[in-house]
Amino acid sequence: TGNNQFYIQGHSYVQVTPAQATAKNGATIVKYAATCNGVTVSNTTGAAINLGAVTKSGSLSVVVTATDSRGYTVSVTQSINVLAYAKPKVSELSLRRTNDIEAEMQLTFNGSFSSISVSSTQKNSLMYVRYRYKKTSASSYGSYTSLLGSTTTSGTSFSFSNLELCSLDANSSYDFHLQIRDQLNSLSSLDLYYVVPQGT
Numbered sequence: 001t002g003n004n005q006f007y008i009q010g011h012s013y014v015q016v017t018p019a020q021a022t023a024k025n026g027a028t029i030v031k032y033a034a035t036c037n038g039v040t041v042s043n044t045t046g047a048a049i050n051l052g053a054v055t056k057s058g059s060l061s062v063v064v065t066a067t068d069s070r071g072y073t074v075s076v077t078q079s080i081n082v083l084a085y086a087k088p089k090v091s092e093l094s095l096r097r098t099n100d101i102e103a104e105m106q107l108t109f110n111g112s113f114s115s116i117s118v119s120s121t122q123k124n125s126l127m128y129v130r131y132r133y134k135k136t137s138a139s140s141y142g143s144y145t146s147l148l149g150s151t152t153t154s155g156t157s158f159s160f161s162n163l164e165l166c167s168l169d170a171n172s173s174y175d176f177h178l179q180i181r182d183q184l185n186s187l188s189s190l191d192l193y194y195v196v197p198q199g200t
Helices: none
Strands: 006-008 013-016 029-036 039-043 049-053 058-068 073-083 089-097 105-112 126-135 152-154 157-162 174-182 189-196
Touching: 013 029, 013 058, 029 049, 039 049, 089 174, 089 189, 105 174, 126 157
Parallel strands: 006 073
Antiparallel strands: 013 049, 029 039, 029 058, 058 073, 089 105, 105 157, 126 174, 152 157, 174 189
């Protein structure tokens, strides 16, 4: 995000290092605990507490509590701002041979990616739109072919259409892999797999 005051839902981790609490009247501090988003983690030393990835969005409270040997507690609360996020999605897609019989392939799709807006500046965009394929009988895929330059983006929506995408032998069946990634790259990749049958 370019701003350390913002977290990204599902991908930012919260770590809390409690300040050392001082017990009174001969008591000792026996536990430090941190709570956020319904998750509580504790230790006895005041060392860093890892609460894991934040799974909700919005303004969330992080509450740190120290407990002494008599059961008395003191708490400190701080808010964090978590931006809503989900990996890219495709809402409609068509992949077919021309007339269902020819070597020429047709591919059209549209979808969207999450907005990551900081101070009214959009921080997210598409990083990869690409495909690869192999004959179904083959053991490994070929190299990727990028579609990013031909993908139309409007805000956080995108679309692609090419009725002459590539040529796949009409007498063979193929496995087809479409991959779409935004700025979170491999952390949040959309991978779609299809089987292209031989021409009928």
